[in-house]
Amino acid sequence: MSIELKKDDGIVTITNEVIATIAGGAAIECYGIVGMASKNQLRDGIAEILRKENFAKGVVVRQEEEHVHIDMYIIVSYGTKISEVAHNVQSQVKYNLEKTLGLKIRSINIYIQGVRVIQD
Amino acid sequence: MTQKNITGSMLANMVLAGGANSLTNNADRIDALNVFPVPMGDTGTNMNLSITSGASEVKKSDQSSVSAVANAFAKGLLMGARGNSGVILSQLFRGFAKGLEGKKELDIDSFVIALDNGVSTAYKAVMKPVEGTILTVAKDTAAEAQKIAEEEKRYYFFFRKSCTCF
Numbered sequence: 001m002s003i004e005l006k007k008d009d010g011i012v013t014i015t016n017e018v019i020a021t022i023a024g025g026a027a028i029e030c031y032g033i034v035g036m037a038s039k040n041q042l043r044d045g046i047a048e049i050l051r052k053e054n055f056a057k058g059v060v061v062r063q064e065e066e067h068v069h070i071d072m073y074i075i076v077s078y079g080t081k082i083s084e085v086a087h088n089v090q091s092q093v094k095y096n097l098e099k100t101l102g103l104k105i106r107s108i109n110i111y112i113q114g115v116r117v118i119q120d
Numbered sequence: 121m122t123q124k125n126i127t128g129s130m131l132a133n134m135v136l137a138g139g140a141n142s143l144t145n146n147a148d149r150i151d152a153l154n155v156f157p158v159p160m161g162d163t164g165t166n167m168n169l170s171i172t173s174g175a176s177e178v179k180k181s182d183q184s185s186v187s188a189v190a191n192a193f194a195k196g197l198l199m200g201a202r203g204n205s206g207v208i209l210s211q212l213f214r215g216f217a218k219g220l221e222g223k224k225e226l227d228i229d230s231f232v233i234a235l236d237n238g239v240s241t242a243y244k245a246v247m248k249p250v251e252g253t254i255l256t257v258a259k260d261t262a263a264e265a266q267k268i269a270e271e272e273k274r275y276y277f278f279f280r281k282s283c284t285c286f
Contacts, residue, residue: 026157029247031204031245032207032211032245034245034247035247077246079211080207081199081201081210084201084202084203084206088204091158091160092157095158
């Protein structure tokens, strides 16, 4: 699966992997995020944190007609305002994809797959 | 000026009259600083909304101990956190409040420890801390405050030095 952008000089094709890596990279820079999780998580109920090369497992890119939709599966830190963290991820991912790929995103759906309690 | 300990009502006053007020008054300037992560120019507005929520909890709180005041402030910040900066602010004070848990009054040394605890709590909540943000400012302030505290035990001078070290 890939996304095609029609430009005046031809077509630019961006694979979903690329979008997933950029979206994931933008997301983990957000404050309050502990990591990306897999979409098909839950071995013994514990959400595993994905490594950078596997971000595509936690980012689903869908194209419906002209619009691009993204689903992201994340793990957040305990004790933060999770609704606000999710909102920050949405705006940051949207901004980064538009800036680097020139890709307009219609919606970014966030799935909180886990919350990590950090001992101190 | 030679005061050694901070009481609950003093801390409340520091938050309300000092911190929250100056943030409110300078929200526009902070908006103009906002270039990361998304340059929307709303950091000042977000932080102002967050700290206002924290301040209103402090107003309602029991001001007989610093611990109660700090906890109320942290709770208010958490509930009212807006934007990245607001969430970071809430984490800084969550750690700060935890660092002085159970204390009735605060001396310089425990103030510095609480400050440091705030910074480490805030750093734990992010996978990839990007330096050059408010996190860096908080970290350097806490480190500098620690140095100043080693020789200066009088509050007035301690805060004056800590605030001007940048």
